Structure formats: C-alpha cells, structure tokens
Amino acid sequence: xxxxxxxxxxxxxxxxxxxxxxxxxxxxxxxxxxxxxxxxxxxxxxxxxxxxxxxxxxxxxxxxxxxxxxxxxxxxxx
Amino acid sequence: xxxxxxxxxxxxxxxxxxxxxxxxxxxxxxxxxxxxxxxxxxxxxxxxxxxxxxxxxxxxxxxxxxxxxxxxxxxxxxxxxxxxxxxxxxxxxxxxxxxxxxxxxxxxxxxxxxxxxxxxxxxxxxxxxxxxxxxxxxxxxxxxxxxxxxxxxxxxxxxxxxxxxxxxxxxxxxxxxxxxxxxxxxxxxxxxxxxxxxxxxxxxxxxxxxxxxxxxxxxxxxxxxxxxxxxxxxxxxxxxxxxxxxxxxxxxxxxxxxxxxxxxxxxxxxxxxxxxxxxxxxxxxxxxxxxxxxxxxxxxxxxxxxxxxxxxxxxxxxxxxxxxxxxxxxxxxxxxxxxxxxxxxxxxxxxxxxxxxxxxxxxxxxxxxxxxxxxxxxxxxxxxxxxxxxxxxxxxxxxxxxxxxxxxxxxxxxxxxxxxxxxxxxxxxxxxxxxxxxxxxxxxxxxxxxxxxxxxxxxxxxxxxxxxxxxxxxxxxxxxxxxxxxxxxxxxxxxxxxxxxxxxxxxxxxxxxxxxxxxxxxxxxxxxxxxxxxxxxxxxxxxxxxxxxxxxxxxxxxxxxxxxxxxxxxxxxxxxxxxxxxxxxxxxxxxxxxxxxxxxxxxxxxxxxxxxxxxxxxxxxxxxxxxxxxxxxxxxxxxxxxxxxxxxxxxxxxxxxxxxxxxxxxxxxxxxxxxxxxxxxxxxxxxxxxxxxxxxxxxxxxxxxxxxxxxxxxxxxxxxxxxxxxxxxxxxxxxxxxxxxxxxxxxxxxxxxxxxxxxxxxxxxxxxxxxxxxxxxxxxxxxxxxxxxxxxxxxxxxxxxxxxxxxxxxxxxxxxxxxxxxxxxxxx
Numbered sequence: 001x002x003x004x005x006x007x008x009x010x011x012x013x014x015x016x017x018x019x020x021x022x023x024x025x026x027x028x029x030x031x032x033x034x035x036x037x038x039x040x041x042x043x044x045x046x047x048x049x050x051x052x053x054x055x056x057x058x059x060x061x062x063x064x065x066x067x068x069x070x071x072x073x074x075x076x077x078x
Numbered sequence: 079x080x081x082x083x084x085x086x087x088x089x090x091x092x093x094x095x096x097x098x099x100x101x102x103x104x105x106x107x108x109x110x111x112x113x114x115x116x117x118x119x120x121x122x123x124x125x126x127x128x129x130x131x132x133x134x135x136x137x138x139x140x141x142x143x144x145x146x147x148x149x150x151x152x153x154x155x156x157x158x159x160x161x162x163x164x165x166x167x168x169x170x171x172x173x174x175x176x177x178x179x180x181x182x183x184x185x186x187x188x189x190x191x192x193x194x195x196x197x198x199x200x201x202x203x204x205x206x207x208x209x210x211x212x213x214x215x216x217x218x219x220x221x222x223x224x225x226x227x228x229x230x231x232x233x234x235x236x237x238x239x240x241x242x243x244x245x246x247x248x249x250x251x252x253x254x255x256x257x258x259x260x261x262x263x264x265x266x267x268x269x270x271x272x273x274x275x276x277x278x279x280x281x282x283x284x285x286x287x288x289x290x291x292x293x294x295x296x297x298x299x300x301x302x303x304x305x306x307x308x309x310x311x312x313x314x315x316x317x318x319x320x321x322x323x324x325x326x327x328x329x330x331x332x333x334x335x336x337x338x339x340x341x342x343x344x345x346x347x348x349x350x351x352x353x354x355x356x357x358x359x360x361x362x363x364x365x366x367x368x369x370x371x372x373x374x375x376x377x378x379x380x381x382x383x384x385x386x387x388x389x390x391x392x393x394x395x396x397x398x399x400x401x402x403x404x405x406x407x408x409x410x411x412x413x414x415x416x417x418x419x420x421x422x423x424x425x426x427x428x429x430x431x432x433x434x435x436x437x438x439x440x441x442x443x444x445x446x447x448x449x450x451x452x453x454x455x456x457x458x459x460x461x462x463x464x465x466x467x468x469x470x471x472x473x474x475x476x477x478x479x480x481x482x483x484x485x486x487x488x489x490x491x492x493x494x495x496x497x498x499x500x501x502x503x504x505x506x507x508x509x510x511x512x513x514x515x516x517x518x519x520x521x522x523x524x525x526x527x528x529x530x531x532x533x534x535x536x537x538x539x540x541x542x543x544x545x546x547x548x549x550x551x552x553x554x555x556x557x558x559x560x561x562x563x564x565x566x567x568x569x570x571x572x573x574x575x576x577x578x579x580x581x582x583x584x585x586x587x588x589x590x591x592x593x594x595x596x597x598x599x600x601x602x603x604x605x606x607x608x609x610x611x612x613x614x615x616x617x618x619x620x621x622x623x624x625x626x627x628x629x630x631x632x633x634x635x636x637x638x639x640x641x642x643x644x645x646x647x648x649x650x651x652x653x654x655x656x657x658x659x660x661x662x663x664x665x666x667x668x669x670x671x672x673x674x675x676x677x678x679x680x681x682x683x684x685x686x687x688x689x690x691x692x693x694x695x696x697x698x699x700x701x702x703x704x705x706x707x708x709x710x711x712x713x714x715x716x717x718x719x720x721x722x723x724x725x726x727x728x729x730x731x732x733x734x735x736x737x738x739x740x741x742x743x744x745x746x747x748x749x750x751x752x753x754x755x756x757x758x759x760x761x762x763x764x765x766x767x768x769x770x771x772x773x774x775x776x777x778x779x780x781x782x783x784x785x786x787x788x789x790x791x792x793x794x795x796x797x798x799x800x801x802x803x804x805x806x807x808x809x810x811x812x813x814x815x816x817x818x819x820x821x822x823x824x825x826x827x828x829x830x831x832x833x834x835x836x837x838x839x840x841x842x843x844x845x846x847x848x849x850x851x852x853x854x855x856x857x858x859x860x861x862x863x864x865x866x867x868x869x870x871x872x873x874x875x876x877x878x879x880x881x882x883x884x885x886x887x888x889x890x891x892x893x894x895x896x897x898x899x900x901x902x903x904x905x906x
Contacts, residue, residue, distance in 0.1 A: 022329070028576045033332035034140035035578055036182050041336065047362075050371040053469035054478070054577060060181045060336070063358075063581040065465045067472070070576050 006078060008043065009055070009071035016044045017076035024073045036060035037074065079124075082249050083131045083158070083166050087151065087190060088174035089183050090137035091458075091582040093202045096232025096591055097174050098134050101125075101242055125242050128249070131166070133158075139182075141189040142294050142331075152298055155193060156283065170248055172241070174200045177207035177214055177229075178583065180347060184339035185332075187223070191258040194284035196248050197225050200241060204229045206585075211351025218346045224258065233588045257284060262334055264323055268293060268315040272307070279306040293319075293327045358583040362462075371466050378459070379485050382450050387492050387524065390443035397442055401435040406678070420732070426619060433615035436778075437608055437827065440494065443524070444603060447486065447497050448596035454482075456587030460504075461579050468577060473890045474558040475565025476517075477510035478577065484514070487521030489554050495519045495828040496603065499835055506579075509572035513565050515835050516845055517557040519824045522550060525776035529819055532780055535798035536805075537812035541872045548879045549820060555886045556821065560852075562889045568844075606830060614826045618771060618778075621745040627738060635735055642727040650720050669728060671699060672721050740782075745770055759818060759857035760811040769818070776825050809871025810864045814857040817878055821853035 011017060019041050022032055036059050037043075046056040046063065054065040088094040102121040119134040135154060136147035158168045173190050175183040190197050201207075201216055220227040226244045230237030262269060272289035281288060281303060291299040292312050300309065316327050323330075364370055408431050412424040454460055464478030471480050480502075487498030498518040505511035530549055538545045565572075627635070643665060675695050679688065740746045741763075749766035756766055764783070772779035787801045801807075807815075824832075824846055833842040856878070864874035 028578075030140075030142060030328065031576055031578050033329060034142065034185070035580075036185070036336060038333040038336045039329065040333075047366060048368075049465050049469065050366070050368045051466070051469040053472070054465055054579075056366070056465065056581060062179045062182055063583075065461070065577070065579050065581055067468070067577040070578065 005075050007072050008057075008074040008076050009068040011045045011076070011078075013045055013047055015078070016042060017078050018042055019074060020077045021075040022073060023075060028070065028073070032070075032074070035064055036062075043076065079127055079129050080249075081129045081131065081166060082170065082245065083168045084133065084245060085155065085158075085168050085171045085195075086132055086134045086174065087171055087186070088135075088137060088200075088202075089139050089176070089179075089186055091580060092137070092174045092176040092179075092183060093232045094134065094137060094174045095595075096588060097172075097200060097202060097230060097238075097241070098132065099588075099591055099594060100230070100232050100235060100238040102130075102132060126246065128246055130242075130245070133168075138186065140186060142291070142296060142328075149298065155195075156298070156302060168195060169252060170245060171195050171197045172200055172245070173197055174202050177201045177204045178210055178212060180207075180212075180214070181336070181339045181343045184342055185335050188260060188335045188338060191223065191225065192260070192284070192287045192290060194257050194287055196252055196255045197258075198241070198244055198248055199223065199225055199227045200237075201227060201229045202232055203585075205231045205234055205236070206583075210356060211349060211354065213348040213350065215346045215348075219342060222342055222345065224256070233586065233591075257286070259286070260334070260338060262290075262331070265293070265319060265327065265330060265334075268319050268327075271315055272312065275307050275311055276303065279303055281306075290331070294331055295328065356583065358458075361584055362581075365459075365462060366465065375463060375466055378454075378463075379489070382447075382454075382485070383492075386443055386447040386450055390446045391524075393442040393446070394439055398439065401438055405431050405435055422623065425623070429619045430612065430615055433778075434608060434612060437611055438604075440524070441600060441604070444494070444497060445596055445600050447494070448599045449592050451482070451486070451497070451501060452592040452595045453587050456585055456591065458582045458584045461581050464579060465581060471510075472577075474562045475510065475513055475569070476558075476561050477505055477507045477514070478579075479505040479507075480510060480514040480561075483518050484521060484554070484557060487518040488523050489521060492524040492527050493521055494523055494525075495521060495824070496831050497599075499828060499831040500599065502835055507573075507575040507577070509565055509569050509574045512569050512572060512836065512841070513561040515832055516564055516841070516848075517561045519828050519832070519845065519849065520553060520557050520560060520821065522553050522820075523776060523825070523828075525825070526819060528780045529772075529776065529783075530816065532783065532798055532801065533812045533816055536802040537807070537809040537871060545816075545872065545875060548875050549816065552820065552879050552882055555882050559882065559886045559889065562886075562892075566892075606834065610830050611826050614773070618745070618773075621748075622740060622743045622771075624744055625742065627735065627742070631735075631738055635731055638731055639728075642724060642731070645724075645727075665724070668721060669725060671695070673725055676725075740767065756854065758862060759814045759854060760807070760861045761815065761818070761857075764805075765815060769822075773824075773826055779819075810861065810869065810874055811871075813864070813871040813874045813878075814861040816875070817860055818853040818857040821856055822849035824849055 006017070008017070019037055019039060021039075022029055022037060024032075041059060044058040046058055048055050049065070054067050055071060056063055056065045058064075086094055086098060098119070098121060102123045121132045121134070123130055123132070133154065135151040138148045138151050141148060141152055141155075155168070155171075158165055171190055171193070173187050175187065187197070187199060199219065201214060201219075204214070207214060214229075216227045216229050226248060228237055228241045228244050230241060269286065269289045272292055273285045276285050276288055279285070279288070283302075288299055288303060292303070292307070293316060295312075295316070300312075319325065319327055319330075365374055408427055409424075412427050413421045454463075460479075460482065463481045466478075467481050468478030471478055483498045483502045483505075485493070485498075486501055487493045487495045495518050498521065499515050502511050502514045502518070505514060530546070534542045534545055675691070678691055746763065746767055749763035749770060752766045753761075753763050756762075761769075764787075768779045768782040771782045783801065787804050829842050829846060832845045833839060836842070860874050860878050863869070863877070864871075869877065
C-alpha cells in the first residue's frame, strides 16, 4: 500500500485513477462536485495543454479541463 | 385560449437554443431581459389552441452552486412558480439533455424533478448519440424518472412536434402530478427534521425541496424561508450528519445524485462503441497537439480577421452606395445655402447623417464577426482556445476565455472593441472578466487605422512598415500590462473563479441558429449604440457650433463674399444669359446646382450613371444645364468659367469660416484650455480638438484633422502632405500623438457596451478617464525624453516599444494571486 497521498496534478497522460477526497471547500468544491468530481468516480488524464498548464480529463464520460493548481487539491487513488 | 408558461432548463452545451428555435418557429416574438451578466430570453408563440410563453433560462450545471447563471435560473423558478405573484406562474419545466453526455446532464434533472413542478425530459442530439453507438432506451428512462421523455435533434429539426404535444398533454394533466422523490437513505432523517421545522413556512415551494436545499447550505433558499428557520438549526443537522457518517451533506448529495444518474445510465444505455475513438478525439489530437495547437490557433484567428475585417470591409463597398444615397437624399431635401450663409439646420442634419452612416457602415463587418463567433461557439472551439492559452493569460490576471475578446478588439491591425467587449459575457472568472472588459479598448480598432495611416504618411514615409509593426504588436503587450496592473490593484478584491471548463464534443452548427444569434447581436448594437452615439453627436455638434462667429468676423466674411460676387457679376455683365443670373439668389442657386452636380458626377462610377445624372440635372433646370455643359456655346462657356472660379472662392470662404468657428467654439476653446497640460506631450489645440471629437467615433479624429489642416490653396494636395507642411510638427510630435492614440481615446460606442457589461457607470467613467490619463502620461514621457536625448520619431517609438515589452515580461514573473477560495491542503 502506498501511504503517500497522490494528487491529481501529478498524474501523466493516459493514467486512470479514482477520486478519494477533494481537499477544498466553498465555491471550488461545489463546482467540482457539480462537474462530477464525486467520491469514487473514475478519472482519466487525456492530455496537458500545449503550454503544460490546464490539463484535460475524462470524467463521467465527458471531457473537462482544469488548472493544475486546482487539480493539486484533488486526492486520488490509482 | 389557454396559456402555458414553460421554463427551458439545461446544462451548457446541451443544445437548448436549438430546441428553443425548433419549437418556437419563425413567428415567435422574442423579448430580451438583460440581467447583470446573463440574459433571460422569452419567446411567445401559438401552438394549436394554446398560447405558449417559453422562457429560455441560462445554461446551468446544477441548481446548487453560486454562479450568476444559476442565481438567475433559480430566482426565476422561485419567483415565477409562486401562485400569488402577479406574473403567470410557471407550469412546466422542459429539461434539455445532451444524450451523448447523459450522466452529467441527469445530475441537473434530479434537482429539477425535486422542485415539484412537472418536468419533461428532452433527449436532445439523439442522432449524435446514435452515431456514437449509444443505444438509449427512452421509455425506460421515462419509467424510472416517472416523467415524460421526448427524443429530439434540434439541429436536424426532429421531435419539435412531439415535444409540443407532450407539453400540452402534461399541461392538461398537471393536477395529477405526483411529487418526485429520491430516497436519500441516511440523510432522510435529517431532511424530515428540517421539513418539520418548516411546517409554518408560507413558501409555495415544496417543503422537501426546501429542506434539501437548506442542507446544501443554499444561501438563496435560506433567504427565501427567512425567519421560519434559524441557521443554527440547519447547522446542527449538518453537524450531526457529519459526526454520524463522516460525510459532508454537500458532497453526499452530489455523490448520491451522480450515483443515481449512474444507475439510470447503466439500466437504459447500451454502449456499442466502448473505447472506440470518436471524431472529436481525432480532431483534438491535432487541434490540441503540443506542436500544432498554437499555429492552428493563429491560423484560425487570422482567418476570422481575413473573413470579417478584410472581406467584410469589401462588402461595405456594396452597402456603402445605399448609405450614400440615403445621405444624398437627406442633403437634397435640406434647405440650400445662400452663397456663404449655410443654414444651421442643414449643417446639423449633414453632421448627424455623417455620424450615423459612419457607424452603420460597420454593420456588415459586425454581422460577419458575430456569425463567426457563433459558429466557433457552436462548433466547440472556444473552450479549446481558452485551454490552449490559459497559461499565458493567467500570469496577467486574465483567463483563457479572454482570448477571443482581445482578438476581436484588434490583436492584429483592425478589430472593434464593441463586439470584443460584448463577447466577454461568458467569462466565468469575475475578476478576469472585468480586467478583459477594461483592456479590450486598448486594442487596435479598425477606425484607428486611418489615423495611423495619416500620421505615418505625413511623418514616417520611409519607416512606415517598421512603425506599423510597432503599432500593431504593442497593443497586446499594453493590454497584458494593464490587465496585470488592474488585477493587482483596483480589481484585487474581485472574486476569481476556478478554471473548470468543459471541452464539449465538436458539433456542426446550424445555419438558422447562427443567423438568428448574429442578427440579434447586430440589432442590439444598432438599437443601443446608435441611439446613444447620436445623442453624443448632437452634443458635439453644439460644442462645435457655439458660440459661433463674432459679428465682426461675419461682417468680414460677408464683405469678402460681396467682392467675389461683384467680380463674378463684372465678368458676365455683357453675357447674353446675364438676366438669368443677375440677382444674388439666382447666383447662389446656380452655384448650388453646379456644386451638387460636381459632387454627384464624382461619385458616379459608370458611364451609364453619368448619363442618368445628366438627364436628371437637365430636367431640374435646362438653362443651368447649358452652363454645366456649354459645348460650343461661347457665351455659356464664359459663365461656366466664371462659376467655376466663384465656386472655388466660395469654398475658400466657407473653409475659413469653418476653421475660425472651430477655433472659437466650445470644443476649440476646450482644446486650447487643455494646451497647458498637453503641451508636455507636444500637442497643440488642434490635436486636442481632434482627440475630443474622436470620442464620438474614432473616424472623426481624421476628419477633424483633415478639415483643420486642409490647404487653403485650392490644389490637389493630400491631407498627409498638407499636414506635414502646415502643422509644424516633427516626427517626434507624431510619435507622441500615435502613442496617445494607441492608449486612448475610447469611443462612445465602446463605453456604452462597457456600461452594459459591467452594469456600472462608475466603471464606464473609469474606462474613459484612466486611458486618457495614461495616454497623456505616456506620450508626455516619450516626448520629453525624446527631446532631452534628441531622439527621432522612430527612435522614440522604439524606446517606448521596448520599454513596454520589457516591463510586461518582468511582470509575467510577478506572481498573481488567483486563489481566493478557501481550502487547500491546510484544511484536511
């Protein structure tokens, strides 16, 4: 068992993971929940933007992009 | 006739507008109610025996969080479902769903179902879902959600009739509607407790729904129930749920809804195409590719320019004659000038006509531009543009979504701030949106180009290309710089939003949808902008017209006119036609006839037109026509010569009068009174007047300068040459003037849309004065430094350019705080 926390922004293209916890609250938390970032939902990293910052993800069968600063608040398990 | 009120709700990109257009048909009547940042659109139309009022609500992902769109949509549902309100209450909610993105769309459906108003689910884009290999059992969905489900395809005009049938059927059976309930299991106890507390509430809304919303800590609902419940009581329930199950209500509800959506998805959808690459995937592999993405983006921007600005401008060649003939028609019916006494009403109407057609002239460009934006929005390229460029913009406090407004404003040479500012509407980050609105006016608008051309032609003939490069590329640096400046100062406390953006699959846009949307936007432009611009034109006219010439000057010009008239009289005294033109009135008449013919002859492009014109003028006055075209008639030839001379003399007097009038006018005096400040930038009162008048429309700057510097000798010198010779400016002056023009002045039309988009006069005033101040400061600095080091114009411009670029690059490394929501790793 890997005891270190894995954050979403550290994943690379093609990796799949499940959401464990979202470590934020307020507006960002609600926004993420509404977009389908709920417990145990599956995420796939599709690609990084050409300039390396936002990243494109596949979640709940659709595509979404989020900044790495936001992705770093989402804890996942691989 | 029965009335039905329908609310159209759905997530962004679900094709709500195409459904709106599909059912409302052509004979709809649309009313727009501009809100703070989002508009509510209402369509009225008839269907069978029903009068349908359809309200298109803004696209929302959810009914629980706090974006502007969600507030508007929620407020609408709360207010207009109230049976006690004056408005007709809402009967049915139509929930449009993107069939190919069922799971996330159902998330909203669950929230809508709980409200307690009958819901009809519309499975839109069903054809696209089928193409992707999705088999959707809509009957089963209908059964599971116990609400009617209709399959449609807005873009292919399928399902409109069925939807209308379902709406009327549901309306008739409305009373039998049973409230939809999700069993929230472990949360149920708490819901019921809150429900009990709400027993005395007079709210017309479902108690259960209110209870759920309260557990979600929804501020709008908390306000709605008011004194019926205390916040502590709700917090207590939330706390106890947390201690019992180690779960937050907010996350729990969201997860529960997604899980429920997942159940429906697995029961009702068969995916025959798992893991097969879709067309969107294939396109994105190229469009979002690390190497190709930016060149493709640049190419698309270039294409938008080429089509809208370049070809749109060519299109104005065809629309211009229509506007010109309108203008001619108005001038024809206005009272004529009596030699040098031009009636003020004539002056006024010519001024107004010129002002309005200058703006109407841009309509073809705007229409194409709006249509291209609509296409890019529909196709789904917009969010991808933001995806590609967000990293750069983020550094300056802007947002990936700022790309398009800045591009439209004129990131290359020639855009327009009006559609640029208008397109900021979709930016979700409030601070970035404000910063974008305030920086778009710094871009190179189309109407600034003639001004640059004039100055470059006059002072920078050999270095024209280099100067144009400076002018056209510096704007983007200035915009970034100012955005950074504003977001770290006056906008510092504004809310920012996380960058969480959907990248929807590519769609083929519908012609009807694109046309309707661009037409609506152009119409808003015409209505709002033109009316206010004309009001300003009136003020400007008054400021140029009053106090007018002094008595002495009028006498002086009258005397001069008399001399010219006497000269004319002497020349033709012995002419056999003399009795036709022996009074002043007759002379003026002939003169007007002559000038008008010359003007129209100049405008006529083909031989055919010229012939027509001749015919027309012959009909108006056959005698005068003889003077116009004397051919071998010697006597008539003499008159022709004399009248030509007289026309030139009159023009000279008119011009002198006009110059003196401008100089002594309120605007002219304002220009003079500004000289003490503007002298540091090297501006004299004439430049000041040009800038002041450019506030109405930037084109006026060139027109004003042109008329001030027009050569008094009647030769064929171009405005550039006249300016270079008569103004006494050096290229350094010109560089300072250009820098001022780059930074300012904002035109009135732009200011109106800034007011529209920020919904605040305060920001409009800021958007006017800040650039003026900055412009004066920058050009004074450049001019003074240039003088001290005796730089040439080009050197001064280059120094300014590199200074700006340098500062911008430095600022890029100054960190910008963008996270102002709480949380992060500290709170675990």
